[in-house]
Every structure is written in structure tokens, then in C-alpha cells.
Amino acid sequence: MLDRQKVTIQDIADKANVSPSTVSRVLSGNARVVESKQTAVLEAIRELNYRPNIFARGLASGQSMTIGVLTQNISSPIYDAIMWGILQNLKGSGYSPVFADGYWSQEAEKNALHILLDRHADGLIVIGGSSPKEVLIETAKRVPLVVVGREIPEISENCLKMDDFQGGYLATQHLIERGHRQIVNITGILSHDDAVERLEGYKKALKEAGLAVDDQLIVEGGFNEQSGVMAINILMERGRAFSAIFAANDQMAFGARLALYRKGIRVPDDVSIIGYDNQPTSAYMTPPLTTIDQPAVELGEAASFNILQLIKGQAIEKTTFPAKIVMRESVSRLR
Amino acid sequence: MLDRQKVTIQDIADKANVSPSTVSRVLSGNARVVESKQTAVLEAIRELNYRPNIFARGLASGQSMTIGVLTQNISSPIYDAIMWGILQNLKGSGYSPVFADGYWSQEAEKNALHILLDRHADGLIVIGGSSPKEVLIETAKRVPLVVVGREIPEISENCLKMDDFQGGYLATQHLIERGHRQIVNITGILSHDDAVERLEGYKKALKEAGLAVDDQLIVEGGFNEQSGVMAINILMERGRAFSAIFAANDQMAFGARLALYRKGIRVPDDVSIIGYDNQPTSAYMTPPLTTIDQPAVELGEAASFNILQLIKGQAIEKTTFPAKIVMRESVSRLR
DNA sequence: TATTGTTTTGAAAGCGCTTTCAAAATACCT
């Protein structure tokens, strides 16, 4: 194997007895090259183990052949699924992903956006995050952009979102159907749109069933386990009776389940729980957690499909991604 | 805000009445520039909102000012902690991270490595993974390399690892100390070094306490929840009695805990469990899981510290990262 | 003041590729 750094397009040209232009043409494939030279070039490339210099390419062509992906806190399983979907669809497109992480901090996110832009990403996928929408709207003017998990009216066509409202509705409805009447909702952070929508879905299901929405049964959580624990404590203090809990994500469901365990309240015998997200661990909670599954992989696939379309200047499709319920063992029928 | 793409170093030079060379000098800071021009240039840069073209820079300088990070399946909390550590330390170094994901597949990993190399990363951090060690040894010859989570004798100075042996030892010892004698070990994938070492630690603790190593109490798992479930089933079939389980990671502990629940065996009353990794969810298992904590963030910090040193051609330090036990409620004293 | 030494600066070459443009080669007509 020869030095990867040193072999240039000129070397290939020499070896194949053609000009650099011709080599470039077989590399990019957007101009005809006579068969014999084509193979000679390919042969030379393989023999010398040539890899094009990405900087020279970027500089000359103005394209980076990368898609910037702005993520938040990569560790969340749901984001991971989205990323997986994105990667799947990017394969073989010629584009490769470049990541930058916002870590849910506006400062870091701004920084990450700059990094991506500086790297001349040909397209941008922004997953969630807390960037002011003005920033995103501005960004969308400069570069093809797909926003995942947020809905921004001004650039609605660029946004891809799960149906959180429907998910909240579904979860609550399931509980009602199982005979529950006093249903707690541990919400997400209510400054996040998705959290609000899940809450709205919850309310709708209640109303539709002729049940009153009782503020005393609603507690705002923080999308993490600890806030699930706290929510139960708050609920106990309030003293309002309840037989089921809808937590706006699985992590809070976990916390709630633990808090219940601590108080000697059995799940699902005494209290039922339904979560949201269907993260991998949830299937192994004790008892396995009934939850709402989001088509995260599909969402990711759609995101990269769309960004590719956008780059090509073609039309994009705005699909909706319906949530569905995954029944396991944390919900019982109330008699 | 002016177009980011269009402003070049020449524009700055014109505006500040200097030559491009001078602008370049104040940008890089590695040559004196008289105060007045310095400020004029800085001023021009701000006014025109200039951002250097990263391709031109890379092409001219041969440096990318990036550190390639080859990860596996980003979603695992432990990897996330390592990454966090890496990022922390990279801040302000002038280098920014570029990620590529191996998804625990050799094929994908090879690909990812190529991407990173093609992008001319000035240094590489490889986290775990299943690349043949020859590949890594070769790579180390071309570019500064730090391998995290694997020990490769030939390039030992470049490797950073947690002390898995000690962790396995610690976990088992704790169980013994609490009076357990028949201790199960659900191991990790035994083709992974860390899994083997945890197992060895387990054996050592047993021997030290004068207990026999019973093969019937050892089950190979797959580092995921499902294999924890299966392990319990296998154990039940084998019919060997046990009072405690050491699972080589928390996910398998979860699976085991669920399987036990299914069989009506209580934790920790009937059987104690200790995990490994201290992933965030584990604190919220029912009961909260006693486990082994690894200094993942510190590991990550050390990794980026070392890669930076390597790039500068300076000496690196090879620290060891001791595991420690986190006692929660899944282990009981056996009377 | 003349001379030498030291900074500070700009001109210009080049990093490795893409892409335009015109020349060369080939194909297709009549």
C-alpha cells in the first residue's frame, strides 16, 4: 500500500497516459470517456491506491459532498434511531454525514451550526434543539435544510415531525379503554412543542370520553427519570387519587415506576403506567412498559431523502409519521 | 450579515489595506504583525463577517485541524460519556471533532476509518470497535492515533483502557463480602477483551475467597437485555442453585432482573444482582441497580489530551482508570 | 550620517482538484 497522501491525480494521469482532466472525468462520471482510457485510469487508481484529496475537490468544485447533521445529545435512543435512518438513506448517495452536537445548549448549538456551515455542508439536517427559529429560517435561505422534530411555520415544508398529538391521544385513550378514569399526565418540558402536543392529545382523549381534565392530575416533568420520581411525590402530596399514569417519555415512566415501588404501590396491580418513546430498555422494565412507539427510523430516512431531494432541487414530500402503541405489561384493566 | 461564501481573504486584505499574506498571519497568529494593521484586519474581518474557507486552508496547509473520532453505535450511554469527555478537552484547542460511526460492524468501521482518513483528520481517536488490530497498527503509522477501550500490545502507548479486570474483581468481591457463595457470572461477548477481563476479575475474586469457579454458573451473554433474559433461562435449566448474579453490563442485568420477575424470584430478597457500567437508567431500575462505575468522562478527556500531545509531538501519559462500585439496592446480605 | 542588523511586509508560487474552452479525433452525411 503506497502513501495515501502523496498520490495525486497527476500521477494517475501519467500512469494511464491521459490528462488530469480525463481522470477527473472518470472519477466524477459526468462526461464520456472512451472505454480503453476508462479502464486504464481505473487500473492506475487501484494500483497506486489513489484517494482524491477532499480539500482540493471542495475548493475547486465548491461542493463538499457532505450532509451536516446537527444533533442533540447523541445518547438518547430515539435520536439514535433517527440517525440510523438518516445514515441508511445516505449510503450510496455519494454524500457522507458530518456530525456536530448541540448538547441541548443554545450556545453549543450555535457553535455546531457554524462548524457545519464552515465545513460547507451541502445540506443540513437539524434534529430537535433549541435554536431560535429565526436562525433556522435564515439558515434555510443559505443552504438546503431539513428540520426534524420541530414544526416551524415559516419553513413548514422543510420540517419533519412525529405526530405527538396523536401519540398523546393514543396513550390516554388506551388507558381509558382499560377502564381508567383518574389518569395522571406527567408531561415533558412544556417549553418544548412535542411535550405540549402530547399533553393536548391527552386532554382531547379525556374530553372525548366525557372525562374532566383535572389540573391536579397533571405534573410537569423534565423528560428525565428523576422528574418521574418527583412527579409521584408531588402527586402523593396533592392527595388526589389516580389509577393510571401517562408519562410523556419512558425515562419519566421509569422514575415514576421506581417511586411507586418505594411506596409499596404495585405496577400494574395498583397503578398502571404507559410511557412514550419505546426506548429499547423499556421492554425490560419490570414489568415491561407499555408505551408509544415512534417511527424514528422512518423519520430519519425521510429526512435524508428530503435533504437529497432539496440538494438536487427536486420536490420533497411531507409525510406524517403516526405513532403507535406497544402493549406490554404495565397497564391493567381496571374493574 | 453578508454572504458567508463570498468574502475571501483578498477582500479583507483590500479593506484593511494590507496583503493577503498579512491577513493570513493575523489569522494564524504565527508571525508578528504591527499593531495597527492587526486591528485593521480584525476590524475588517468582523465587518465583512469573514470565515476562512476550510478547503483552501486544508489544501494549502495540509492540515485539517480536525480530530477524527471513530465511534461505535453512538447511543450507548457509556460511549456518550467518553465522547463528552473528548469534546470537553477539545474545546479551545483549535481542533474540532469529526465523527464517523462503525456501528459495531467491521465493514462499516473500515468505511468509517476511510472517511476519517480521507478527510485528513490530523489525529484519530478510535473508540472500541472490532477493527483487526493490524489495521490499527498500520493506521498508527500514518497518523497520530489513540485507541480507547482496547489494549493492543504493539501500540500499547496509544491505548487507553478502563481496568475491566479490577471492575470484575470488585463486583464479585462485593457479592462475596455480602455473604454470597454461589455467584453467577453473565459475561459479555467473549471475543471482546473487556468481557474476558471482567470474567477474569470474577474468577480471581472467587479464588481469593477460597471459592471454586463453577462453569455451570458462567453464561456467555451478548451485552444486551435479551441475553440477560436468556441467561436466566439457561441457568434455571441447568438447575444449579445461586444467590447472586454479576452481569457484565447493566443491560444484561436488566434482562436478568426481568426474567427473575417473571419467575417470581424477588430481587434482592431471593437473588442479588450487580451490573456493570452504571448507565443512567440503572439508578431507576426497580430496585435501583448496584453496579460498577467506570470513569468514562475522564477516559475521554485523557484520550483527547493524548491525541493533542501526539499531534504536537509531545510525550503522552498512560494513566489507568480504576472502576469503582456504586452501591444501590439490588444486592442484599445473605444470612 | 553611513552602515549593519532586525522586523515587518508583499509578491508569487503552489496545494490538488474541477471545469471551461478550443483543438483533435471520430462519426455521419451527401
Add this chain to the structure above:
DNA sequence: AGGTATTTTGAAAGCGCTTTCAAAACAATA
């Protein structure tokens, strides 16, 4: 066969920066 239309090719001009090198400016010395 001669001419035209078409395809294939190479020369050469950049892309925007860094970096060498020598000239210009300034300081220091005799």
C-alpha cells in the same frame, strides 16, 4: 472522397488559502 456534426481530449485557468523569499521599513550601532 470531402465536408460537416459530434464526441473525446488536453491545456490552462482558477478555487482561496499558506508559506517561502526577498524587498522594504525601521532600529541600532559605529
